[in-house]
Amino acid sequence: MKYFVLLAGYGETKPWDELTPEEQGAEMAKHGAFAEGCEREEGVDLLGGEALGEGSTATTLRTRGGELTITDGPFAEVAEHLGGYYLVEAPDLDTVIALCRRLPAYDIEIRPVLELP
Amino acid sequence: MTSRSDRSSSSPEGALLAQVHRAEWGRLLALLVARTRRLDRAEDALSEAFARAAERWPTEGAPDDPVAWLYRTAQRQVIGWLRSEAVAARKAPLLAVRADWVMPEDRLDQLPDERLHLILLCCHPALSAPSQCALALRLVLRTPTEAIARLFLVERTAMAARITRAKKKIVAAGIPLSAPVGEELRARLDEVCRTLYLGFTAGYAPGPGPLLLRADVAGEAVRLAEILRGLTSGAPQVDALSALLLLQHSRRDARVVDGRLVLLADQDRQRWHHDEVRRGLALAATLRPTRGHAEALRLQVLVAAEHAKAPAAAATDWAAIARAYAALEALTGSPVVRLNRAVAVAEAEGAAAGLELLDALEESSLGHRLHVVRAELARRAGDLAGARLAYRAAIAGCTNEVERLHLSERFASVGA
Numbered sequence: 001m002k003y004f005v006l007l008a009g010y011g012e013t014k015p016w017d018e019l020t021p022e023e024q025g026a027e028m029a030k031h032g033a034f035a036e037g038c039e040r041e042e043g044v045d046l047l048g049g050e051a052l053g054e055g056s057t058a059t060t061l062r063t064r065g066g067e068l069t070i071t072d073g074p075f076a077e078v079a080e081h082l083g084g085y086y087l088v089e090a091p092d093l094d095t096v097i098a099l100c101r102r103l104p105a106y107d108i109e110i111r112p113v114l115e116l117p
Numbered sequence: 118m119t120s121r122s123d124r125s126s127s128s129p130e131g132a133l134l135a136q137v138h139r140a141e142w143g144r145l146l147a148l149l150v151a152r153t154r155r156l157d158r159a160e161d162a163l164s165e166a167f168a169r170a171a172e173r174w175p176t177e178g179a180p181d182d183p184v185a186w187l188y189r190t191a192q193r194q195v196i197g198w199l200r201s202e203a204v205a206a207r208k209a210p211l212l213a214v215r216a217d218w219v220m221p222e223d224r225l226d227q228l229p230d231e232r233l234h235l236i237l238l239c240c241h242p243a244l245s246a247p248s249q250c251a252l253a254l255r256l257v258l259r260t261p262t263e264a265i266a267r268l269f270l271v272e273r274t275a276m277a278a279r280i281t282r283a284k285k286k287i288v289a290a291g292i293p294l295s296a297p298v299g300e301e302l303r304a305r306l307d308e309v310c311r312t313l314y315l316g317f318t319a320g321y322a323p324g325p326g327p328l329l330l331r332a333d334v335a336g337e338a339v340r341l342a343e344i345l346r347g348l349t350s351g352a353p354q355v356d357a358l359s360a361l362l363l364l365q366h367s368r369r370d371a372r373v374v375d376g377r378l379v380l381l382a383d384q385d386r387q388r389w390h391h392d393e394v395r396r397g398l399a400l401a402a403t404l405r406p407t408r409g410h411a412e413a414l415r416l417q418v419l420v421a422a423e424h425a426k427a428p429a430a431a432a433t434d435w436a437a438i439a440r441a442y443a444a445l446e447a448l449t450g451s452p453v454v455r456l457n458r459a460v461a462v463a464e465a466e467g468a469a470a471g472l473e474l475l476d477a478l479e480e481s482s483l484g485h486r487l488h489v490v491r492a493e494l495a496r497r498a499g500d501l502a503g504a505r506l507a508y509r510a511a512i513a514g515c516t517n518e519v520e521r522l523h524l525s526e527r528f529a530s531v532g533a
Contacts, residue, residue: 001291003291090291091291091293092154092291092292092293092295093243093290093291093292093293094292094293094295094297095293097243110290111290112289112290112291
């Protein structure tokens with residue numbers, strides 16, 4: 001199965017800009033450990049993943065009554081701290097959860113990717 | 118197998134099938150899920166296999182090994198469905214991939230019992246807390262949705278929707294059947310214990326219908342608790358659950374006589390299974406005060422042990438039982454516990470003291486049980502008019518035929 005791993009909030013970590021260079025290095029090492037874990041785990045494939053720009057750089061499109069409006073900022077306040085995502089092929093949810101334990105203490109949402117015919 | 122027959126099992130094949138359904142459903146489903154990893158398909162296929170058996174066995178005769186027949190039939194069905202799914206998804210057919218699906222040589226009695234794994238799957242924290250236990254009861258112990266709804270005090274349709282939603286999430290999110298260990302296992306134990314206890318309860322007092330005690334269902338819960346104890350050495354909630362179920366289940370033969378309910382006080386204690394009582398008491402003696410769900414179970418064990426220790430009803434230490442219930446009420450705040458405490462206090466200090474504890478309770482959270490207790494205590498306190506009124510309310514709210522008959526007799530015996 002394919003899973004979308006959304007790094008949805010800072011959780012118990014601080015925003016990237018507020019981290020010291022040492023702390024930033026430690027965070028990056030955890031992402032490295034995640035990638036390494038994906039590589040080592042049987043049946044798991046890290047298909048992709050990117051860090052995203054801050055919420056203040058987001059642009060939101062909404063269609064209401066057929067009319068498209070374009071606004072500055074994330075689509076919802078909670079999405080402000082959305083930091084990035086991974087796309088992981090894994091045999092099951094427990095495998096993904098175990099791998100995510102290696103990441104910094106973010107708030108993370110995991111969703112199955114729908115396989116469209 | 119059984120001397121009594123009803124319409125659904127009038128033929129020997131029908132009776133056999135009904136028996137296999139009760140005893141083997143959970144194990145068969147767990148095996149199918151373990152082999153195919155598809156809960157949705159496995160459940161549908163097993164239902165189909167039972168339906169096919171109901172059609173064919175009466176005319177063709179039952180197979181030599183009915184359980185193996187059902188397993189193979191369901192397995193073939195799942196594989197067929199998964200193949201068409203793969204073809205529909207334009208993937209390579211799954212023919213060669215899963216050789217472990219087909220096990221024609223396997224003797225079913227040598228396969229592991231995967232039911233606990235299935236219960237652990239249902240108690241996965243990725244499922245909403247209220248649906249975990251309900252799903253496990255439905256899938257593994259085959260508790261009717263109606264009975265589960267009653268246990269959780271919700272409408273049947275709401276419970277059915279909740280169970281369906283949970284099943285869909287398991288399949289869609291890829292929640293696996295696995296054997297969690299360490300912290301993960303410990304995190305699910307409370308919910309697993311709750312499931313087994315409710316499964317046991319549902320077998321013990323099933324609600325509507327004529328049969329008050331379905332001892333085989335309750336017996337399965339007892340057995341699963343014992344297996345779980347073997348897997349989790351020293352987990353306090355599992356030890357307490359095992360002790361509690363052993364002690365309560367030991368009374369099964371004394372509880373219904375000639376289709377009638379026999380209250381604890383009137384039971385023939387010779388008919389208790391005393392080997393189970395001894396095992397339950399030995400296990401109870403090892404329990405130490407703890408916290409949370411484990412402590413709630415331990416306090417219930419204290420109550421069950423006091424009953425089990427008394428050589429006759431009159432010798433029961435009701436003060437000790439009332440103390441255990443007071444601690445349990447402080448811990449859980451449950452109105453059911455307060456009701457039981459009121460009964461114990463009435464025995465220890467007199468009916469008036471018990472009645473006083475009922476005052477704060479409401480029918481909405483207790484159903485007809487509140488009226489039953491009030492009737493019995495009012496009668497003992499000499500308030501016959503109050504007793505008659507309460508009996509009438511109890512009979513009106515009771516859905517179990519055996520119990521209603523019992524209540525009607527109690528009502529009649531109050532006199533005019």
